[in-house]
Amino acid sequence: MLEVRNLHAKVGNTEILRGIDLTVNAGEVHAVMGPNGSGKSTLAHVLAGRESYEVTAGEVIYEGKDLLKMPPEERAREGVFLAFQYPVEIPGVSTTYFLKAGVNAIRKHRGLEEFDAIDFLALIKEKMKLVEMDQSLVNRPLNEGFSGGEKKRNEILQMAVLDPKLAILDETDSGLDIDALRIVANGVDALRSKDRAILLITHYQRLLNYIVPDYVHVMFDGRIVKSGGKALALELEDKGYDWIKAEVELAQPTIA
Amino acid sequence: MMVTASKELDTYLSDFELFEKNGATKGPSWIHQIRKAAISRFSELGFPTTRLEEWKYTNVAPIAKTRFKRAECEANGLTAEALARATLEESACVQLVFVNGHFSRKLSSLRSLPEGVKAGSLAAAWGSDPASIEPHLARHASYHDHAFVALNSAFMKDGAFVYVPKGKVVERPIHLLFVSTAPFDSAQDRPVGLAHESLGTAVVSHPRNLIVADDGSQAMIVESYVGVGTNVYLTNVVTEIIGGKNAVIDYYKVQRESEEAFHIATVQAHLDRSSNFSSHSIDLGGALVRNDLNATLDGEGIECTLDGLYMVTGRQHVDNHTRIDHVKPHCSSRELYKGLLDGKSRGVFNGKIYVHKAAQKTDAKQTNKNLLLSEGATINTKPQLEIYADDVKCTHGSTIGQLDQDAVFYLRSRGLDLATARNLLTYAFASEMVGRIKVEPVRAQIENLLVTRLQHGSRAEDAR
Numbered sequence: 001m002l003e004v005r006n007l008h009a010k011v012g013n014t015e016i017l018r019g020i021d022l023t024v025n026a027g028e029v030h031a032v033m034g035p036n037g038s039g040k041s042t043l044a045h046v047l048a049g050r051e052s053y054e055v056t057a058g059e060v061i062y063e064g065k066d067l068l069k070m071p072p073e074e075r076a077r078e079g080v081f082l083a084f085q086y087p088v089e090i091p092g093v094s095t096t097y098f099l100k101a102g103v104n105a106i107r108k109h110r111g112l113e114e115f116d117a118i119d120f121l122a123l124i125k126e127k128m129k130l131v132e133m134d135q136s137l138v139n140r141p142l143n144e145g146f147s148g149g150e151k152k153r154n155e156i157l158q159m160a161v162l163d164p165k166l167a168i169l170d171e172t173d174s175g176l177d178i179d180a181l182r183i184v185a186n187g188v189d190a191l192r193s194k195d196r197a198i199l200l201i202t203h204y205q206r207l208l209n210y211i212v213p214d215y216v217h218v219m220f221d222g223r224i225v226k227s228g229g230k231a232l233a234l235e236l237e238d239k240g241y242d243w244i245k246a247e248v249e250l251a252q253p254t255i256a
Numbered sequence: 257m258m259v260t261a262s263k264e265l266d267t268y269l270s271d272f273e274l275f276e277k278n279g280a281t282k283g284p285s286w287i288h289q290i291r292k293a294a295i296s297r298f299s300e301l302g303f304p305t306t307r308l309e310e311w312k313y314t315n316v317a318p319i320a321k322t323r324f325k326r327a328e329c330e331a332n333g334l335t336a337e338a339l340a341r342a343t344l345e346e347s348a349c350v351q352l353v354f355v356n357g358h359f360s361r362k363l364s365s366l367r368s369l370p371e372g373v374k375a376g377s378l379a380a381a382w383g384s385d386p387a388s389i390e391p392h393l394a395r396h397a398s399y400h401d402h403a404f405v406a407l408n409s410a411f412m413k414d415g416a417f418v419y420v421p422k423g424k425v426v427e428r429p430i431h432l433l434f435v436s437t438a439p440f441d442s443a444q445d446r447p448v449g450l451a452h453e454s455l456g457t458a459v460v461s462h463p464r465n466l467i468v469a470d471d472g473s474q475a476m477i478v479e480s481y482v483g484v485g486t487n488v489y490l491t492n493v494v495t496e497i498i499g500g501k502n503a504v505i506d507y508y509k510v511q512r513e514s515e516e517a518f519h520i521a522t523v524q525a526h527l528d529r530s531s532n533f534s535s536h537s538i539d540l541g542g543a544l545v546r547n548d549l550n551a552t553l554d555g556e557g558i559e560c561t562l563d564g565l566y567m568v569t570g571r572q573h574v575d576n577h578t579r580i581d582h583v584k585p586h587c588s589s590r591e592l593y594k595g596l597l598d599g600k601s602r603g604v605f606n607g608k609i610y611v612h613k614a615a616q617k618t619d620a621k622q623t624n625k626n627l628l629l630s631e632g633a634t635i636n637t638k639p640q641l642e643i644y645a646d647d648v649k650c651t652h653g654s655t656i657g658q659l660d661q662d663a664v665f666y667l668r669s670r671g672l673d674l675a676t677a678r679n680l681l682t683y684a685f686a687s688e689m690v691g692r693i694k695v696e697p698v699r700a701q702i703e704n705l706l707v708t709r710l711q712h713g714s715r716a717e718d719a720r
Contacts, residue, residue: 049669050665073671073672073674073677076669084666084669088660090667090680092683093684098667101680102670105672105673162670
């Protein structure tokens with residue numbers, strides 16, 4: 001589904017991604033872990049099409065197409081979804097209104113009939129149960145005055161409604177108390193399917209107790225430096241990131 | 257002092273002589289006195305220049321240079337159908353229509369006016385009911401320091417008079433619709449085609465409105481300004497609003513003049529103890545627009561809310577000057593003006609809050625927020641506090657920004673295209689003000705205009 005090859009990206013003059021290689025197939029859950037500043041979030045945003053990052057080398061093939069050529073809305077319509085670490089507050093636009101506009105743009109692109117208000121209401125009501133949200137929240141202006149947990153649940157609600165093929169979750173677990181984490185994680189886990197790939201960007205292992213990944217990758221300094229199964233996550237939890245750093249530094253002279 | 261009137265002023269002075277000789281000036285002598293004093297003051301003031309602090313960013317030279325013809329015509333051939341886009345649903349309100357400043361009974365609908373409430377032509381009222389007019393007219397909007405108020409006071413001929421008696425609650429909004437039309441060519445049975453070269457055919461009207469809400473009364477007043485055709489004209493309006501003790505006045509001014517029009521307006525509200533005045537000023541039209549909105553809180557416990565929304569594009573210029581005078585203690589004022597500026601438009605906001613020495617416990621808050629949608633748009637914003645009391649709570653602030661790129665990306669990442677994302681955010685910015693409009697047909701009208709404007713904007717962007 002997703003083939004990332006030698007991806008380099010920078011912000012201004014700072015190179016943040018320095019050669020990412022990653023293959024994700026349908027039905028798989030990949031966790032991307034790493035210390036702060038390793039480039040995890042940048043990877044997520046570059047895949048979603050944020051224009052403030054400049055791709056300087058490499059390619060991303062998504063469903064056989066050149067993902068990097070598509071504007072963000074086209075990526076969304078082709079099935080790429082990013083759950084934001086910091087969802088934006090938009091006073092004056094309700095979640096319902098905005099999400100209906102989004103889902104219909106996607107459906108139109110896929111040649112499906114657009115939802116009318118009644119169909120959409122039924123859909124969103126069903127999906128709200130998944131993240132234990134109530135009606136009053138989705139009628140409120142988008143994310144305005146939402147707690148951290150409510151914002152993250154709203155992201156997962158959007159994921160459920162938009163039904164992406166590739167869902168990228170950028171630190172969806174950060175800042176959540178254990179109850180909110182459980183709700184969010186259960187919501188995501190329920191959305192696992194053989195047709196969908198999920199990329200979990202996270203700093204901590206605890207999310208992976210709920211959503212058990214098929215693969216774990218460790219990012220450091222703009223590269224994926226180690227990949228493995230779920231055991232790798234536990235090892236990181238246990239030992240921290242320092243041993244990875246040490247390994248990388250040890251390897252460096254030979255690279256040079 | 258020797259007054260050296262320029263050629264521009266001479267035109268007005270000689271026109272005033274004509275105006276006086278003309279039968280149109282029939283009326284009580286006190287009106288005549290006001291007019292004479294006002295023209296004399298105007299001849300001293302002249303048109304303001306940008307050297308004056310209050311007019312620093314608004315150059316009225318295009319108005320001063322244009323030779324306007326006083327609009328004499330009545331509702332020539334103007335039909336209710338032609339006004340449909342500007343009228344409010346008839347069943348929902350009392351509607352008074354003014355064509356080039358003159359009251360048109362034919363186009364108005366006064367059927368649902370409650371007993372005791374007066375609404376109609378000011379000129380008719382100052383003849384038949386001077387006791388209701390004389391104590392108020394020109395007592396509040398001062399022509400001594402504002403040239404356009406002086407001009408209006410000199411040439412005032414008609415406008416709206418609304419009186420709500422003591423304790424009366426008027427449930428339905430009273431809509432005052434001001435329509436400017438091109439001079440009518442009766443031979444052709446259509447408006448005369450106007451072009452810039454035909455100076456002297458541009459018309460001016462000086463509508464004069466007086467709204468009196470007696471003690472304990474309640475009313476919603478909506479003033480709308482529209483133009484029929486695309487001609488150059490000037491609307492120079494003055495509205496005086498008097499709120500008695502405990503009166504509740506919800507006042508709307510919706511300015512949708514045609515795109516070549518000049519619109520100069522002064523609204524002066526004088527409020528008594530425990531009254532509640534809220535104003536909603538909406539500017540969408542006009543080439544050059546200046547609003548002066550002044551509220552004098554002359555009693556304790558008054559609540560005053562000033563809301564404003566201006567949405568301009570192309571080369572439009574809109575200037576909102578507001579002044580709130582806290583004269584007595586324990587009053588609160590809340591002011592929020594929002595501006596959306598696109599194209600090469602220019603906005604000016606100047607909000608003055610003046611807290612007099614006696615006005616202890618004043619609670620005043622003023623905010624001006626602007627969204628610049630293009631590189632070429634400009635806003636000059638200046639909040640001003642002058643405080644002479646020592647126990648008050650006053651805050652003010654202004655913001656100028658562009659669309660939040662994080663928010664644009666967020667929306668696009670959910671499948672919305674760039675134009676839709678921008679429109680949605682622009683709409684969101686303005687919708688706060690629309691949501692504060694309590695008169696449902698006005699709210700719906702503004703909402704529609706806003707959505708239409710945004711769709712046009714996105715089409716223009718697609719074309720580029």
